Amino acid sequence: MATKEELLELLKDGVINYKEEQVKEAAQTAVDDGHPALEMIMDGLAAGMEVVGDLYERHEYFVPEVLMCADALYLGLDILRPHVPKSDSGAVAQVVIGSIQGDVHDIGKNLVKMMFDVAGWEVHDLGRDVPLENFVKEQLRTDAEVVAMSAMMTTTMLGMKKVIQMIKEKNPNVAIMLGGAPVTQDVANLFGADGYAESAGNAVQEGIKMIGRLREYEKKKAD
Amino acid sequence: MAELTPIERVKRFFNREPIDKMPFFTGMGMVLLPAIKKLGYNFPSVHRNAEKMARSAIESARMFNLDSVVIPYDMCMESEALGNEISLYEDSEDILYPTIPYKSWQEVDQVEITQDDIDNVMDKYPMNLLPEAIKIVKTEAPDLPVGAWQLGPFTQCGQTIELDKVLKAVFKQTDLVESILDKFSDMIINIGKALQAAGADFITLREPGVAADLLSPKTFKELIQPRLTRILAAWEPPKVLHICGSTDPLVEMMWQCVVDSGGQGVSFDIKNNLLETRKKLGNAAIILGNFDVFQLPCAEATTVEQAVEGIKTNIDGLVDAVWPGCDLWPDIKEENLKAIEKTAREYKTGPTPAVGRL
Numbered sequence: 032m033a034t035k036e037e038l039l040e041l042l043k044d045g046v047i048n049y050k051e052e053q054v055k056e057a058a059q060t061a062v063d064d065g066h067p068a069l070e071m072i073m074d075g076l077a078a079g080m081e082v083v084g085d086l087y088e089r090h091e092y093f094v095p096e097v098l099m100c101a102d103a104l105y106l107g108l109d110i111l112r113p114h115v116p117k118s119d120s121g122a123v124a125q126v127v128i129g130s131i132q133g134d135v136h137d138i139g140k141n142l143v144k145m146m147f148d149v150a151g152w153e154v155h156d157l158g159r160d161v162p163l164e165n166f167v168k169e170q171l172r173t174d175a176e177v178v179a180m181s182a183m184m185t186t187t188m189l190g191m192k193k194v195i196q197m198i199k200e201k202n203p204n205v206a207i208m209l210g211g212a213p214v215t216q217d218v219a220n221l222f223g224a225d226g227y228a229e230s231a232g233n234a235v236q237e238g239i240k241m242i243g244r245l246r247e248y249e250k251k252k253a254d
Numbered sequence: 255m256a257e258l259t260p261i262e263r264v265k266r267f268f269n270r271e272p273i274d275k276m277p278f279f280t281g282m283g284m285v286l287l288p289a290i291k292k293l294g295y296n297f298p299s300v301h302r303n304a305e306k307m308a309r310s311a312i313e314s315a316r317m318f319n320l321d322s323v324v325i326p327y328d329m330c331m332e333s334e335a336l337g338n339e340i341s342l343y344e345d346s347e348d349i350l351y352p353t354i355p356y357k358s359w360q361e362v363d364q365v366e367i368t369q370d371d372i373d374n375v376m377d378k379y380p381m382n383l384l385p386e387a388i389k390i391v392k393t394e395a396p397d398l399p400v401g402a403w404q405l406g407p408f409t410q411c412g413q414t415i416e417l418d419k420v421l422k423a424v425f426k427q428t429d430l431v432e433s434i435l436d437k438f439s440d441m442i443i444n445i446g447k448a449l450q451a452a453g454a455d456f457i458t459l460r461e462p463g464v465a466a467d468l469l470s471p472k473t474f475k476e477l478i479q480p481r482l483t484r485i486l487a488a489w490e491p492p493k494v495l496h497i498c499g500s501t502d503p504l505v506e507m508m509w510q511c512v513v514d515s516g517g518q519g520v521s522f523d524i525k526n527n528l529l530e531t532r533k534k535l536g537n538a539a540i541i542l543g544n545f546d547v548f549q550l551p552c553a554e555a556t557t558v559e560q561a562v563e564g565i566k567t568n569i570d571g572l573v574d575a576v577w578p579g580c581d582l583w584p585d586i587k588e589e590n591l592k593a594i595e596k597t598a599r600e601y602k603t604g605p606t607p608a609v610g611r612l
Contacts, residue, residue, distance in 0.1 A: 090470070093466075093467075093468065093469055093470045093473070094421055094467070094468045094469070095421040095422055095424050095425055095468075095469065095473075096425070098418050098421055098422050099422055099425065099426075102422070132343075132346070132348070132350065133343065133346075133348070133350035133351065133353060134353070135353045135354060135355060136417070137418075138417060138418050138421075141418070160341070160353060160355055163348075187350065188548070189348070189349075189585075190348060
């Protein structure tokens with residue numbers, strides 16, 4: 032029978048080296064043996080993703096590798112997440128996420144979504160090519176604390192400004208995150224957004240850094 | 255001597271012959287809202303109508319004194335010809351380019367590009383509109399050179415299959431990806447030849463899907479560079495290679511593609527460190543781009559003075575022509591683009607690194 036430490040290592044290694052079967056088997060074993068699911072997610076899957084972030088920053092990994100690592104992570108997450116007690120996950124918060132109308136690119140959006148999924152947020156993924164008013168409707172319906180929008184092209188970026196105006200008019204406390212290749216800090220400021228990630232690559236770094244901070248937070252909470 | 259016409263200027267420019275002044279032109283999408291409005295068209299209608307495409311392209315160039323007309327506008331035509339449905343957003347009040355909301359090939363191993371697709375792509379709608387549009391431009395604006403463009407095989411692959419699937423398949427199904435890229439390359443070669451036969455005066459191969467923030471330089475060298483070289487080599491000059499995104503690690507390989515294929519220029523977006531690129535490539539290389547297509551001509555907050563300063567910085571970066579780093583966004587501020595054009599012509603009148611002056 033594998034120890035907790037061995038399973039954590041298998042999960043971590045499986046994410047780093049995109050070994051999907053290894054991740055599935057280790058996650059299932061962890062569940063069957065009654066190991067704490069949240070710890071398996073944070074110190075196994077998320078820890079692996081942090082290493083992936085380092086590899087990406089050092090230009091050893093590029094987007095294809097990160098996508099394969101993300102696939103492996105999700106296979107583990109799908110098995111482990113239902114076993115996290117509600118009191119542990121704390122149902123942190125809700126986010127509405129999507130790629131803006133006119134834009135069918137969603138790699139960056141999906142990587143940011145992964146960050147929220149790992150963190151245990153309730154994610155309302157509207158997909159891509161999302162009509163502007165749907166972001167507003169979904170935020171009002173769910174009362175989500177964060178709305179995250181992505182645009183890969185300059186030609187669609189301006190739609191974000193309209194959505195921010197519409198949402199802030201109705202609910203000024205919603206935090207708005209923008210992402211995508213043409214979005215700069217200046218653009219995010221100009222549009223009245225609260226945060227931004229400039230590209231799929233940047234989303235990888237930012238998303239993974241947030242996972243790192245979340246792991247630190249969970250550790251402090253446990254101490 | 256008399257001022258050169260735009261077509262004379264651009265042809266001499268690509269031949270590295272001395273010209274009268276800094277060219278201000280592009281080989282990537284350029285259809286501008288003031289021109290569309292003047293003609294009484296709406297934005298969705300110019301994409302799938304040869305006459306409207308041609309007239310709005312000419313008017314866009316004329317209104318802002320640009321040295322080229324560009325056909326086509328959007329990146330979905332080939333995918334549509336292969337059977338995908340597109341969204342034109344005809345009911346939207348915003349400026350939205352066509353997209354492919356659902357791709358009929360969901361996995362890489364479902365891709366089926368037949369020899370008929372490759373050989374007869376120009377007979378299929380909407381590709382058959384392009385030669386017609388180019389011929390109208392050549393008749394009605396013979397003084398303006400026509401720039402045509404094609405997406406590279408990897409980016410085109412991402413227009414017909416989901417890009418994340420393609421990116422992963424580069425590792426998981428390498429042989430299959432190589433075979434698909436070869437078929438797309440054959441198709442792109444045929445399209446480029448047809449556009450040139452219809453009258454295109456220069457052509458740009460655009461491969462934004464392979465920038466170094468997506469694929470590794472190693473993958474670029476092994477998988478992409480040979481195919482870009484093959485495509486460019488099959489076309490007549492003048493020809494330009496453009497990549498958006500992170501290109502600093504790729505510039506030497508990009509230039510090698512151009513040299514090996516008898517091409518003329520290389521183009522980048524704003525993420526490229528132009529001065530470093532010039533050092534790496536030397537003064538023989540025609541270097542284009544690096545002009546912020548949103549911030550300078552479009553952003554509400556950008557004043558005319560800021561736009562002028564921005565274009566001076568672009569010229570100081572040792573470009574050989576003022577050439578937007580990507581598609582010009584249609585909703586430009588007229589006063590900014592006019593000031594950009596004026597500055598481009600007047601700011602520095604001497605030779606650029608690769609092209610002399612009369």
